[in-house]
Amino acid sequence: MKSEKELKIRCWIDIDGKKFFGPGRAQLLIMIDKNGSLSKAAKEMGMSYRKAWAMVEDMNQRGRQPYVELHKGGIQGGGAELTEAGKKALSTFQKMNDKITETVQQHTDEMLGMI
Template sequence: MPSPKPMKIQGRLWLEQDERSLAGHGRIDLLQRIAESGSISQAAKSIGMSYKAAWDAVDVMNNLSGAPLVERSTGGKGGGGTHLTERGQRLIASFRRIEEEHRRFLQSLGEHIDDFADTYQLIRRLNMKTSARNQFYGKVSRIKHGAVNDEIEIELPGGDRIVAVITQESTQHLGLAIGSDAIALIKAPWVMLATGADDLKLSASNRLSGSVVKLTPGAVNTEVILQLRGGATVCAIVTNDSAAELALAEGRPATAIFNASHVIVGVPA
């Protein structure tokens, strides 16, 4: 399979006046040709533009700039012609300087084009909208196929692992494979908290240990933020009575527990 061609970053540059386009590459090139030829008809012909379109562009630039950029002279020894004013010449010079800086800027961005894919996916993840409070990005580390459902293990960047149970159809539809990117979503009310959970025997597949970093009591429930050993955080919603019974406090160790069936798996678009 042939190697893909390297990616390049391209961009367009134009100047605006009163929120209207004053000049871009096409109009600046037209001005440049007028300055060189002294004739708007020759300038228009050299860049493949009609005479009328060229004068329309000149009229727009003259009107927007506040002072003429191009002037037409008639009669005289040379039979008349078209020339740029000093303001028109300054506009070309300024645009060329800006154009060069723009070229250097794009060249600098292009040196980091290899990071584009990862950065783009990160932006997509950050812009994802969902009602699930807990959103974890990781990579599929294990797939255990069953008769109907598959067990998907997702390893987070800090080393923590989340297990989800989804249908085989979902596994295929999402294109999940070992090493592929995946996103695990868990609603906060689905997360149970426990202290001293090492001695508990539970059917829940997911046990993530950490310490409480934030408590926000409400009228009935308390929002608890648990920072995992790997650095990620988990949000749980428990009753105020449960928070008191567990003696939850900032800095105290706790374990987040949730069923694999409560984990929704997604993939970056």
């Protein structure tokens, strides 16, 4: 019987042993940037607004600088946008993740061939 083998890797950043930034938060920032709205980003990701808001608050409080600027609702409605720090963190994480993925792909056949 042939087994299906797969090599998976996930990269995230911990601060004081607690997850701070990884693929899920990167995706949230991408969706905020795309939609200009935290609620639309959360909805598109199938996530509750409350969870998305908590993630943004955590990044904004524990990061060196806030990653997302939230605008309260009103007549024109609210919104959200990435700060320069948020854009830089997202871009750097994506580049790093791409390099990690490329490296893993280069060695996948060899590694899985040994298992």
